[in-house]
Amino acid sequence: MATVWRSQRAFAxxxxxxxxxxxxxxxxxxxxxxxxxxxxxxxxxYSNYAHSPFVKNIKEQxxxxxxxxxxxxxxxxxxxxxxxxxxxxxKAAYPSGWIPPKEEAxxxxxxxxxxxxxxxxxxxxxxxxxxxxxxxxxxxDGDIWLLNDLIKEHLKKTQNRYVETxxxxxxxxxxxxxxxxxxxxxxxxxxxx
Amino acid sequence: xxxxxxxxxxxxxxxxxTQIRLCSSVSNVVPDNREISVTKKEWKFPPQYTKPxxxxxxxxDTIEEKKLGLFELHPLVYATVPRIDLIHRNVEWQxxxxxxxWAHTKTRAEVRGGGRKPxxxxxxxxxxxxxxxxxxxxxxxxxxxxxxxxTHFFMLPFDMRIHGLTSTLSAKFAQDDLHVVKDLELxxxxxxxxxxxxxSRNWGPSVLLVDDTDYAPRNITVATDNLPHVNIMPVYGLxxxxxxxxxxxxxxxxxxxxxxxxxxxxxxxxxxEQQMKFKLSQV
Numbered sequence: 001m002a003t004v005w006r007s008q009r010a011f012a013x014x015x016x017x018x019x020x021x022x023x024x025x026x027x028x029x030x031x032x033x034x035x036x037x038x039x040x041x042x043x044x045x046y047s048n049y050a051h052s053p054f055v056k057n058i059k060e061q062x063x064x065x066x067x068x069x070x071x072x073x074x075x076x077x078x079x080x081x082x083x084x085x086x087x088x089x090x091k092a093a094y095p096s097g098w099i100p101p102k103e104e105a106x107x108x109x110x111x112x113x114x115x116x117x118x119x120x121x122x123x124x125x126x127x128x129x130x131x132x133x134x135x136x137x138x139x140x141d142g143d144i145w146l147l148n149d150l151i152k153e154h155l156k157k158t159q160n161r162y163v164e165t166x167x168x169x170x171x172x173x174x175x176x177x178x179x180x181x182x183x184x185x186x187x188x189x190x191x192x193x
Numbered sequence: 194x195x196x197x198x199x200x201x202x203x204x205x206x207x208x209x210x211t212q213i214r215l216c217s218s219v220s221n222v223v224p225d226n227r228e229i230s231v232t233k234k235e236w237k238f239p240p241q242y243t244k245p246x247x248x249x250x251x252x253x254d255t256i257e258e259k260k261l262g263l264f265e266l267h268p269l270v271y272a273t274v275p276r277i278d279l280i281h282r283n284v285e286w287q288x289x290x291x292x293x294x295w296a297h298t299k300t301r302a303e304v305r306g307g308g309r310k311p312x313x314x315x316x317x318x319x320x321x322x323x324x325x326x327x328x329x330x331x332x333x334x335x336x337x338x339x340x341x342x343x344t345h346f347f348m349l350p351f352d353m354r355i356h357g358l359t360s361t362l363s364a365k366f367a368q369d370d371l372h373v374v375k376d377l378e379l380x381x382x383x384x385x386x387x388x389x390x391x392x393s394r395n396w397g398p399s400v401l402l403v404d405d406t407d408y409a410p411r412n413i414t415v416a417t418d419n420l421p422h423v424n425i426m427p428v429y430g431l432x433x434x435x436x437x438x439x440x441x442x443x444x445x446x447x448x449x450x451x452x453x454x455x456x457x458x459x460x461x462x463x464x465x466e467q468q469m470k471f472k473l474s475q476v
Binding site for chain 1: 237238241242243274276277458460461462463
């Protein structure tokens, strides 16, 4: 603010005597002043930074008071973004086709956790210009080798051929050679994950 | 490397087994006049499959260990698979983001002299040269040498930082190097007391104490002031490098809860904003 005023000093020096009024109304800059009030006899050198006066008592445009915890705050709160991704409200059926995980899946010796967005962590990895297709099952807990055997068995039954898989125990994921994302997702839904 | 991994897993299994036994004998072990009762915790994100880990709450006000209660830790934070690769990347990141290399060499323009052609182009039977500071010359300038003030700053992806913390906490916990204490109140400000305490409890030698607040009680600050291997840190300063640098990690009850809460929020929230490209103006 002060810098703006200082830069406008070159004009303001013609309006000496009305300084206070100019300082309080930032926008009109002496537009309301009549020619009678203009006096050129100024002794102060306003081009000097150190001698230019500070801006004081700026009037606020609107009157307001600060309130803690007003009742209207609830309306502001519902506009704010979620801190975490909310849990799903249980319903009989979901119009989007999303399938909820089942409770009994937690009693199995293996487990596939949902992602933070409540989706199955089964992905297709395309590489070499789409020539190499690898289906990836991530976030596996429990007995990953048993899960691997079951997946292999299931894929052999459905695809009528041997399907290669690779288990990464530390990274807790299984890679399946080929695009079997839909098959694997259906299998996982059937298991209750 | 692989033998280390195997050890970690063995230890994980052992701790898991003991946890189960502890669960069943809770009511027998803990005395009735305990200050902190064993309560099933109500998490916003309850553990799905892995059971919560239980840990003793210990005390610091006597040299011999007293168990003040049991406390549940969320498996997503304290019992994940310790991804050693992520721990390593975090440590590398922490070393690099603050490293400014001051190695410096002079180019042919900066080496003194060399303005004059050393000998005529033709007629002497010698190789043609235009400057004695050419990089071909001994004492000449260096081509593509290190230039000082080279920063190595980068930001590790947000998820890797979060999983680095959970991996390190889990590894520390699995190796019995993570202890939870009630608070950091000591009866005396003698350094000998804290040395004895660490010795008798088989901690350390280096110990990192993490508290919820950023001001510690006077006694512990005075006692550890001249012990370079015993350090106090607030929760917001917790990092992978310091956890690895110290042998034992001591969390206060409130600190353990706060770490768990913050990491769980990050594990269950949308992190597109944090994953965006790092800008200097965001600091």
